[in-house]
Amino acid sequence: MNVFLVAGEMSGDRLGAALMEGLKEVAPDVRFSGVGGPLMQAQGMQSLFPMDELSVMGIAEVLPKYRHLKRRMHQTAEAVLAAQPDVLITIDSPDFCLRVAKEVKAKSNIRTVHYVAPSVWAWRPKRAVKMARVIDQVLALLPFEPPYMEAVGMRCDFVGHPVVSEPVAPEGEVQAFRDDHGIGDAPLLIALPGSRRGEVSRLTPAFGEVVEKLVAAKPDLRVVLPAAGPVAGLVKELVSDWAHAPVVLDPNDVAPDVALARKRAAFRAADVALAASGTVSLELAANATPMVIAYDMSWLSWQIMSRAALIDTVTLVNLVSDTRVVPEFLGPSFKPENIAPAILDVLGNPSAQTEAMALTMQRLGQGAERPGLRAARAVLEGLEG
Template structure:
């Protein structure tokens, strides 16, 4: 029986991890999965040893107060993985945590081999979702190569970067690129949520982490309030990723004027949404325009073909560090993939209510949201979706299983 360790650090990773578990179970239905995951991975059979929320951190300096706890979790996972003799460890996103965990597993195995311990057990290590090493802190590629046996890349250009540095990498794409249609009609999304097709909807997605919501949520809501004064027919929807974010978002909404409170609907995470991980996706699918935090949700908005305004804020020390190290002019995935400023991205000092409102008014200038700036975004987003869907995509499950000794794989089929 294959035993696989997996760790996801946030809800987008939970979605990817659940999809990978399903794919592996098609050929190895008896495989065991343990580590850290959210409701989707657990529903597919993962035994989660710690709550996923404990890893849902954002920014470099924001994690400093949590380092002792993170080290305890990492060391506890290493002990369990070795005791359970897992065949492979797959870190799903969360690279700052998962790459260190992979390196610790590698170091322990090396020490055991050096001491000629007979009970040493070889564990392969995989990083699913490359860190943005091609964008900043490029020197990390050396430590990545020393920590993992394989990198599963969501973006096609990442493989070339790793190949140049002799790191084994495979382009597997994003599962949603295959699942979502190229032309996802907003009317269909509205119908699924019981919204009249003529009702103009703006999706507000401040993120799934507490720190993201704290940094970005107020800006999005205040911007919504300003837009409502000029476009009184607008309505706004906010998905809450979990119960903790629901409480946090409702508190932010309660601080807004009465008019915006009445125009905003907060979608609560029910069992169906938690297990499918698609509450945010459903809101984006029903939205004419999306205002959202910079992060992986921008890729989902891209795949849905939704025009967007991206807003990003982190601790000022984190921003200074990242800005100093970064090698590319953009931070949001749509702009990185387009190679130009396709969607407005307002980062740090630019992330102000006045700037968000100005960008939104540019998109709202056409009453039907289908001409001018909207159409420019939409055509390019569909082109990128086509590329992500069709470019020599490999199976993530097959790439992982190919790492393992043939006798282990064959014995469990």
């Protein structure tokens, strides 16, 4: 069995790696090719080019790189056509992946699967119709998504979210993390400004201002910042002038398994998180770490996206639990003077988010067969039927 996969960012790399592990379990003779990050490469893929070239978000941010991205789209599609796989699986990053699928479908009858349903329930609902022209099957992470995809003729399987099957750090490792970094029993904030260069550059300075305000109110506060490998150097540079220096966890300094264990310990050890929007809110929920979400983008991107939005929150914990307990500060409200008091409130009343986080994990498939294996079975069933 020959499977071609395409992922465009770190969250997609995690999804792809879990799916590849599942495919190897149900189809031991499977072979992989495509575009992926370090986790997918560890499962047996040699990436066509570095995945982080595709980690660009926002209209204004994409425009300067459009020609290069277009060349990569064509290169990827040509590689699919040359490989003639049993199935092409594109993972998230719809602006890139669906263009690749379109080019492949125009020249072949290769089966196409897209992993992560586009958030048509949030904005641009007509995307589902366009997607159905080039995608045969969708693997959905959220339980309420299949009807949106099935309504326009695509097979859609809810496979659960991989975050529910990822282990959390045991208490011994959590305490060891605190001791190793001299944190002790002090309140700990985990800062998560994203994994893309653009968002890290945009968010980190403001996060530093938030930390400064928090330390003024809580002088014993400690801060840890787990950096994604491709942007670790940039993160260190941006926090070098913070008045209250954080502990930066650079995964490039240690073996991958050590880096992952250290990151999990940090998530579990934290009393509160300040995070960019996205999948990270689910990672925090899996660790029962209360959070505040804060995100900014270019003026043009904000104007377009805010006008197109069909929902009143972007935080997945709020959406899946059908609550609004996680505070978020987006676009114009992304200001340190707004964010810092919200973090202090969460520190003072962390239990306000506990029930919503637990419900989110339950609805995403916690306790069921692991999502990567469910996704693999869905892919095979689609091929057979």
